[in-house]
Amino acid sequence: MPTLTAKRDYSIVRSLVRERAAIVLEPGKDYLIESRLDSVVRELGLSSIDDLLSRLRGTRYSVLHEKVVEVMTTNETSFFRDRIPFEIFANVLLPDVLARRDRDRVLSLWCGACSSGQEPYTIAILLRERFPELRHWRIRFFATDISPSMIARCRQGCYSEMEVRRGMPETLLTKYFRRCGTQWEVVDELKMMVTFQTMNLIGTWLSFPRLDFVFLRNVLIYFDLETKKMILRKVRSQLAPDGYLILGGTETIGNLDDGFERLDYRGISCYRVRT
Numbered sequence: 329m330p331t332l333t334a335k336r337d338y339s340i341v342r343s344l345v346r347e348r349a350a351i352v353l354e355p356g357k358d359y360l361i362e363s364r365l366d367s368v369v370r371e372l373g374l375s376s377i378d379d380l381l382s383r384l385r386g387t388r389y390s391v392l393h394e395k396v397v398e399v400m401t402t403n404e405t406s407f408f409r410d411r412i413p414f415e416i417f418a419n420v421l422l423p424d425v426l427a428r429r430d431r432d433r434v435l436s437l438w439c440g441a442c443s444s445g446q447e448p449y450t451i452a453i454l455l456r457e458r459f460p461e462l463r464h465w466r467i468r469f470f471a472t473d474i475s476p477s478m479i480a481r482c483r484q485g486c487y488s489e490m491e492v493r494r495g496m497p498e499t500l501l502t503k504y505f506r507r508c509g510t511q512w513e514v515v516d517e518l519k520m521m522v523t524f525q526t527m528n529l530i531g532t533w534l535s536f537p538r539l540d541f542v543f544l545r546n547v548l549i550y551f552d553l554e555t556k557k558m559i560l561r562k563v564r565s566q567l568a569p570d571g572y573l574i575l576g577g578t579e580t581i582g583n584l585d586d587g588f589e590r591l592d593y594r595g596i597s598c599y600r601v602r603t
């Protein structure tokens with residue numbers, strides 16, 4: 329007779345991740361929870377996942393809890409991810425904003441949920457490559473993520489061969505990166521353009537200036553409806569009246585917030601505050 333193994337109870341992980349990061353782990357995601365907890369077990373030399381779960385249940389919020397929240401986030405990203413949104417940014421949206429800011433010559437951008445930095449560095453490269461006149465502008469460029477280890481990686485700016493091969497064109501690789509052992513390191517000029525900071529989208533936000541561009545890509549998908557609405561409301565209050573919000577390819581505002589107007593460029597949506 330086959331023996332039935334009892335399903336593990338991951339409710340402590342689910343509530344922890346929901347409470348601290350607003351991420352909803354659906355019931356079908358047990359395999360994902362298990363494999364990620366397994367990495368914590370191995371890293372910390374614990375005896376088993378059950379051992380880890382009982383430590384989580386038995387103590388107040390600690391570095392262990394923080395670690396578990398961190399491993400439960402999905403950090404998938406790449407340079408020029410989905411390509412077309414960056415073309416639209418460089419060919420249409422940015423020229424439009426720059427024309428309106430020509431007198432003050434100040435440009436403000438925020439890349440929320442920036443993971444290991446490929447997205448803000450893609451944007452920084454586009455600014456340098458396509459808009460050399462911006463050297464004479466004041467650029468305020470923030471990139472944030474909930475994960476301290478992702479922000480540490482962003483600041484280091486070091487990427488493996490495989491990571492740069494995922495999207496970075498050869499000519500830009502040799503121009504904006506230098507070899508660093510087996511890795512590629514972003515040049516200081518780009519690093520200095522971006523202020524990297526940890527920030528939880530459901531916590532206290534940095535005090536941003538009025539933002540011309542908000543990139544909030546591939547993160548709202550992890551949240552429930554109320555959290556999405558709350559975040560979009562806050563974005564709207566930070567965005568300049570003629571600024572743009574850019575979401576991920578599978579994300580839309582739909583009827584989450586009727587204060588935004590949707591614009592469509594070659595099938596790519598971006599958003600402006602409705603006037």
Ligand SMILES: C[S@@+](CC[C@H](N)C(=O)[O-])C[C@H]1O[C@@H](n2cnc3c(N)ncnc32)[C@H](O)[C@@H]1O
Nearest residue numbers: 349401403404405441443474528529545546547
């Ligand atoms: C899939 S990555 C998206 C990276 C990048 N924006 C892109 O589109 O390639 C999602 C990122 O959201 C971050 N994240 C998840 N929950 C968050 C929260 N509550 N506040 C801030 N960042 C969060 C994760 O740490 C992760 O790096």
